[in-house]
Amino acid sequence: MKAVVFDAHGAVDAMQHRDAPDPVPGPRDCLIRVRAVALNGFDPMILRGIPGLKTPLPMTPGADIGGEIVGLGAEVDRAKWKIGDRVTVIPNQDEGMVGETLRGGASEYFATGERYLLPLPDEVSFVDAACLPVAYGAALRMMEARGQLRTGEKVLILSAAGGVGVCCVQLAKAAGCEVVACASSADRANRLKDIGADHVIDTSTQNYVTEIHRLYGKPRTRGGGGVDVIVNYTGGDTWAECFRALTLNGRLLTCGATAGYDPKTDIRYIWSFEFNIIGSNGWTREDQIELLRRVAQGQLKPIKHCVLPLARFKEAMTDLIDRKVFGKAVLTP
Structure with missing residues (x-):
């Protein structure tokens, strides 16, 4: 078979x-x-190498997979699975994470345990299914199970143009929130409006804290000003900076730290404004099933940056590294 390998x-x-x-x-x-x-x-990150994380070499990337069954092991439950079934893979497995510590699916064929498969509804395409597990799963758990969004809340989403971010925008809007979404270019900021953001901030020319103060006022320790919820999975310099945009008793949600996991912080804001800092780690099987249901019923839309043949994987990876991706970059073997 053909595969992407390093x-x-x-x-x-x-x-x-x-x-x-x-x-x-x-x-x-x-x-x-x-x-x-x-x-x-x-x-x-896996391609570059993460200190302390053992990646099997040679390695194939790609955690999010949509495909069809073409072979069954001798002990697979034939009452549940058959040749030709359309499926998607649960990548966060007991043995490790597909594409991280387990070889990924950027290949023509992929083998996995039957317990890590979910049936694909007829209304969900292979491409849409491949957009969902990691990014949309992380967003769903962070925004709903952990973040408990409420109608009427003001929500600020940093780095909203990526896979997690575009899902967060849709989930917050569906919950009846007023959504402020940030992106690092005018084009990507404008595209966030198209998927439901009420306000967009181009962080290449605008300071998001200043814009939040302009929209809602400066947060005060006795209440008022700022936003109710901030989604920050970038970390780095934005970590302490975003404290200045969060209202009294506000919630700061995080599921990652793409810009740095050990930033400087300012604890004074945390106690003075009685912040609630809420972490979210991954997603569940039930979350992934729920994502498929919502897509099948038209309640959630997988946003695609590109759909390219597997042989053009370098283009997709380069766009990802250069922060040009809006939504998800998908490859078709």
């Missing part, structure tokens, strides 16, 4: 689209013909 950590040029051994399914595994696979923000 034998050593490095830059995009370390990756090749080449022949690779076909996966051999175990007794309880299904062999999947991959029809679509999406990239995520952690793919460039």
